[in-house]
Amino acid sequence: MGVGQVDDDTRGSTISSETDRLVAFSGQLRAVHRRLRRALELARQSIDGEVDLPAGLDLPVFCRGFCSALSDHHRSEDTGLFPELLAARPDLRPVVDNLMRDHNMLEHLLGEFSAALSSEAEPEALHRHLDGIGAIMESHFGYEEHQLISVLDAAALHGDPRTLLGDLA
Numbered sequence: 001m002g003v004g005q006v007d008d009d010t011r012g013s014t015i016s017s018e019t020d021r022l023v024a025f026s027g028q029l030r031a032v033h034r035r036l037r038r039a040l041e042l043a044r045q046s047i048d049g050e051v052d053l054p055a056g057l058d059l060p061v062f063c064r065g066f067c068s069a070l071s072d073h074h075r076s077e078d079t080g081l082f083p084e085l086l087a088a089r090p091d092l093r094p095v096v097d098n099l100m101r102d103h104n105m106l107e108h109l110l111g112e113f114s115a116a117l118s119s120e121a122e123p124e125a126l127h128r129h130l131d132g133i134g135a136i137m138e139s140h141f142g143y144e145e146h147q148l149i150s151v152l153d154a155a156a157l158h159g160d161p162r163t164l165l166g167d168l169a
Contacts, residue, residue, distance in 0.1 A: 026152040028161050032073055032168045033141045039066040040134055047126050060117045063126075067110045070137070073166035074103040081157075081164040085148070088155055095147045102140040109133045 043066045045051045046059055053062055082096045113129040121129075161169035 025155075025157055025161065025164070026149045028165055028169045029148070029152060030145065032165050033145065035168050036066075036070055036073065036137070037141075039069055040130065040137065042066070044127065044130055047123050047130070063117055064114060067114060069166070069168055070133075071107060071110060073168060074106065076162070076164060076166035076169075078103060080159055084157055084159060084164065085151065085155060089151065092147075092151065099140070099144055099147075102136065102143075106133065106136055106140065109136060 042051055043063045046053060046062050051062070053059070078100055082100070085092055086096060109129070109132050113126070113133060116125055116129050157164065
């Protein structure tokens with residue numbers, strides 16, 4: 001996949017049965033995570049000038065786009081996916097609590113990164129912020145997929161994927 005290309009392996013597919021819909025949610029969660037990983041990598045590359053940004057799209061706008069996408073995904077999980085999962089599976093409360101703690105930590109790190117962008121911090125400082133975000137993000141995604149993929153494959157979720165997983169779904 002080239003610079004600027006997006007992993008869209010779950011868009012455009014027709015969901016033909018309830019089983020397909022359930023599997024689609026787990027596939028969409030993985031696809032959202034892949035797209036966010038790619039956006040993080042592009043943000044890193046943009047700091048180093050390795051991405052040709054279109055006219056009018058400067059580094060702060062580009063990097064804030066990544067921050068916004070990650071925040072939107074987590075906000076959608078907190079207000080859409082997790083309440084629906086907990087209604088069906090209250091035993092998942094400890095898992096959801098852990099995931100929501102990660103979301104709060106990532107929001108804090110994204111806020112610090114945004115402040116560094118606003119203050120025109122040096123590239124090394126911006127990379128340190130992205131390294132921290134990336135480490136927590138990877139740990140979070142791995143835990144979430146380990147804990148929830150089989151649950152998503154078995155749960156009867158009724159919400160729209162964008163409501164449950166964010167606009168990247």
